[in-house]
Amino acid sequence: MTDLTNVKPYGDTLDDGMVQLSFTLPVPLTNATKEAARQLVVKMGLSEPSVVHAGEISNTFSFFIIYAKCRQGIDITQIVAPEVALEVLSKKEVDDFIKQNVKRKLNVLGACIESDAHTVGIDAIMNMKGFNGHKGLESYHEINAVNMGAQVSCEEVIRKAYDIQADAILISQVVTQKNIHITNLTKLADMLEAEGLRDKLVLVVGGPRITHELAKELGYDAGFGPNTYAEHVASFLVQAGKLQRGCGKFVT
Amino acid sequence: MKKLNLDEAKIARGRELAGQIVQQVQTYINAHSTVAVERAILRLFGIDGVDQAEVPLVNGVVARLHKAGVLGKGVVYWLVNAMLQLQQSPQQIAEAVVEGRLILEQLPQKSAEEIAALADSLAKEALLQIRCRRKERTEFLSRYGKGPEPMLYVIVATGNVYEDAIQAQAAARQGADIIAVIRTTGQSLLDYVPYGATTTGFGGTYATQQNFRILRQALDEVSKEVNRYIHLTNYCSGLCMPEIAVMGALERLDVMLNDSMYGIIFRDINMKRTFVDQFFSRLVNGYAGIIINTGEDNYLTTADAIEAAHTVLASELINEQFAFRCGMQPGQLGLGHAFEVDPSVTDGFLYELSQAQLVREVFPDSPIKYMPPTKYMTGNIFKGHVQDALFNTCSIMTGQGLHLLGMLTEAIHTPHIHDRFLSIESAKYVFNTMRNLADEICYRPGGFIEQRAKEVLDNTLCLLEQIAGIGLMEALAKGYFAEISRSPEGGKGLEGVFQREPEYLNPFIPLMLEGVHEDD
Numbered sequence: 001m002t003d004l005t006n007v008k009p010y011g012d013t014l015d016d017g018m019v020q021l022s023f024t025l026p027v028p029l030t031n032a033t034k035e036a037a038r039q040l041v042v043k044m045g046l047s048e049p050s051v052v053h054a055g056e057i058s059n060t061f062s063f064f065i066i067y068a069k070c071r072q073g074i075d076i077t078q079i080v081a082p083e084v085a086l087e088v089l090s091k092k093e094v095d096d097f098i099k100q101n102v103k104r105k106l107n108v109l110g111a112c113i114e115s116d117a118h119t120v121g122i123d124a125i126m127n128m129k130g131f132n133g134h135k136g137l138e139s140y141h142e143i144n145a146v147n148m149g150a151q152v153s154c155e156e157v158i159r160k161a162y163d164i165q166a167d168a169i170l171i172s173q174v175v176t177q178k179n180i181h182i183t184n185l186t187k188l189a190d191m192l193e194a195e196g197l198r199d200k201l202v203l204v205v206g207g208p209r210i211t212h213e214l215a216k217e218l219g220y221d222a223g224f225g226p227n228t229y230a231e232h233v234a235s236f237l238v239q240a241g242k243l244q245r246g247c248g249k250f251v252t
Numbered sequence: 253m254k255k256l257n258l259d260e261a262k263i264a265r266g267r268e269l270a271g272q273i274v275q276q277v278q279t280y281i282n283a284h285s286t287v288a289v290e291r292a293i294l295r296l297f298g299i300d301g302v303d304q305a306e307v308p309l310v311n312g313v314v315a316r317l318h319k320a321g322v323l324g325k326g327v328v329y330w331l332v333n334a335m336l337q338l339q340q341s342p343q344q345i346a347e348a349v350v351e352g353r354l355i356l357e358q359l360p361q362k363s364a365e366e367i368a369a370l371a372d373s374l375a376k377e378a379l380l381q382i383r384c385r386r387k388e389r390t391e392f393l394s395r396y397g398k399g400p401e402p403m404l405y406v407i408v409a410t411g412n413v414y415e416d417a418i419q420a421q422a423a424a425r426q427g428a429d430i431i432a433v434i435r436t437t438g439q440s441l442l443d444y445v446p447y448g449a450t451t452t453g454f455g456g457t458y459a460t461q462q463n464f465r466i467l468r469q470a471l472d473e474v475s476k477e478v479n480r481y482i483h484l485t486n487y488c489s490g491l492c493m494p495e496i497a498v499m500g501a502l503e504r505l506d507v508m509l510n511d512s513m514y515g516i517i518f519r520d521i522n523m524k525r526t527f528v529d530q531f532f533s534r535l536v537n538g539y540a541g542i543i544i545n546t547g548e549d550n551y552l553t554t555a556d557a558i559e560a561a562h563t564v565l566a567s568e569l570i571n572e573q574f575a576f577r578c579g580m581q582p583g584q585l586g587l588g589h590a591f592e593v594d595p596s597v598t599d600g601f602l603y604e605l606s607q608a609q610l611v612r613e614v615f616p617d618s619p620i621k622y623m624p625p626t627k628y629m630t631g632n633i634f635k636g637h638v639q640d641a642l643f644n645t646c647s648i649m650t651g652q653g654l655h656l657l658g659m660l661t662e663a664i665h666t667p668h669i670h671d672r673f674l675s676i677e678s679a680k681y682v683f684n685t686m687r688n689l690a691d692e693i694c695y696r697p698g699g700f701i702e703q704r705a706k707e708v709l710d711n712t713l714c715l716l717e718q719i720a721g722i723g724l725m726e727a728l729a730k731g732y733f734a735e736i737s738r739s740p741e742g743g744k745g746l747e748g749v750f751q752r753e754p755e756y757l758n759p760f761i762p763l764m765l766e767g768v769h770e771d772d
Contacts, residue, residue, distance in 0.1 A: 022670065024673075061669055133626065139735075
């Protein structure tokens with residue numbers, strides 16, 4: 001019976017602590033290098049390391065496969081997994097949700113506004129190809145994604161939002177100087193407010209310097225920082241839409 | 253060896269339809285040029301460098317003429333006129349223009365004949381440089397030879413060109429035949445080519461002439477050491493496609509990613525811009541003896557590999573026809589496809605075999621570029637290694653040309669050095685142990701593999717008929733490829749397209765269309 005207060009890796013016998021590792025050292029392969037790899041694993045805190053394979057990657061790199069035992073255990077009963085504020089849905093789940101609940105394609109407008117000339121962020125979220133293997137919103141069957149690119153003025157964004165009857169606007173701010181991104185973002189939020197559009201759509205901002213907290217402060221519905229992919233944004237859009245249905249959002 | 257019992261008349265019909273489709277676009281291409289084409293011409297004339305704001309001189313010159321509304325005559329006209337008037341070099345003139353000391357269109361104008369004559373001789377001089385680099389390659393190849401097909405093609409992506417050079421050499425020593433240096437994600441949408449060596453990229457470096465030179469030197473060194481010519485690859489795509497072609501030709505790249513439609517579909521670059529740009533870039537690539545790789549494999553990362561198989565073949569036929577119109581030879585066309593069938597599909601491997609054999613037989617003289625599984629790769633690296641092994645098996649069984657190695661860590665990170673090592677080791681093992689297997693195998697007449705290939709070919713003809721009926725631009729607007737729709741007026745870069753005036757001067761086009769003769 002596994003002791004949940006002291007769980008160890010399992011190879012073929014309970015509590016044997018077996019782990020497998022592989023890594024490269026940037027040195028030529030010699031007997032000394034092999035021994036170095038073994039001792040390095042001891043330094044990692046593992047015991048009884050056994051170098052089962054050592055290969056020469058080139059004359060300056062060596063590759064090792066090592067088995068060792070982990071003596072440490074972990075008390076699983078004390079682990080609290082942090083709650084994810086956002087339920088991240090798959091692309092299919094997002095599409096299905098829109099199909100069932102909105103019953104038409106969601107119009108999503110994306111732009112990198114004003115001074116910022118960097119499309120990499122908005123492209124990662126919007127474009128078909130996406131980023132890092134995560135497809136962009138263009139690849140979602142139930143989303144009509146319109147990417148306006150970079151250095152788009154707030155006026156153009158609003159014109160386009162009317163044009164395509166945007167359900168959501170995604171703003172990217174990548175490179176900023178003297179906090180000009182704050183000025184840009186505030187300007188757009190104020191203009192949407194003045195147009196009476198603010199409550200009719202979901203407004204999201206993303207970028208390396210953006211936090212959710214900052215976004216809320218600036219009057220946005222959400223802010224996404226680094227390591228955000230299209231599915232995060234899409235999940236938020238459908239969930240925000242669901243929460244706020246009835247006040248104009250996503251209702252045909 | 254033909255194994256699928258395909259109807260040759262259908263293949264011929266596919267080519268004929270693709271030819272019709274491309275010819276409609278070619279009429280548009282022949283009447284237009286772009287800012288990127290004109291900048292590429294300035295690069296061919298030897299203009300290099302950037303101004304104080306890091307803007308390339310070629311951009312400065314072309315942008316001024318475009319703004320003045322006189323680019324319809326072609327940048328050659330204005331530059332050569334200035335050379336005749338001022339007796340200065342192209343570089344001196346470009347510097348004077350960018351510094352505001354010279355306004356090209358305000359100079360008195362020499363006769364059109366005089367301008368055309370000098371332009372022609374300057375163009376011939378520029379093309380001689382490209383032929384020299386091409387000859388160098390031929391000499392290297394005859395001295396060292398190259399890896400057997402499928403050639404092992406790997407990617408390095410450190411973001412620092414000097415680190416890339418080290419990793420590229422290490423990969424060559426392990427057995428790689430072709431090395432691609434990953435380009436920074438955002439470059440395809442830049443309407444200028446960055447300058448100098450990249451040391452701080454994120455998962456890629458810029459395609460710059462300096463970076464090309466650094467890698468070329470590193471690979472020439474290692475070619476000598478491993479006694480095998482190592483091919484260098486980069487990305488001739490995006491808004492600066494023609495300029496990157498020129499840089500690659502001058503720095504002796506061997507392989508270029510260069511698709512006629514990829515930028516339109518996957519980067520939302522305007523289609524008119526792309527069609528005109530791909531024409532000039534392929535003229536240069538063709539003339540430089542570069543092998544191009546097309547991007548049909550990407551269709552299958554969005555669309556389903558079984559359902560959309562015919563779109564791949566249709567697009568390959570279209571890409572081929574575009575390339576033929578730039579004077580490229582079948583041996584230069586690394587037409588792309590990929591091993592992307594969902595691994596959970598029963599007989600998925602048979603679908604892969606059928607498709608790979610089909611592409612091989614439709615393009616018998618082209619070095620088909622075969623891409624590894626990416627869509628269904630997971631964090632389970634052990635399973636991933638098996639998926640890649642099956643991909644290797646399919647490749648050797650069907651005689652693919654350029655084999656991009658799959659990485660067991662595909663879904664996790666850009667390859668670590670041992671990921672690449674394990675991948676090369678596995679591919680070498682599979683290729684060696686099955687080296688002559690293909691010669692021993694034929695497929696059961698009327699069996700699944702043969703029937704599937706027939707079905708894909710039939711569907712391809714259907715799709716090509718439809719596209720020929722509505723035109724390629726309309727087909728792209730309707731989302732025929734990768735299920736993405738693009739409008740002829742949408743996307744980036746349309747403002748850089750302009751109509752050629754009757755006096756438009758570009759001696760490179762006719763000269764390059766003549767091709768390279770063996771006695772050169």
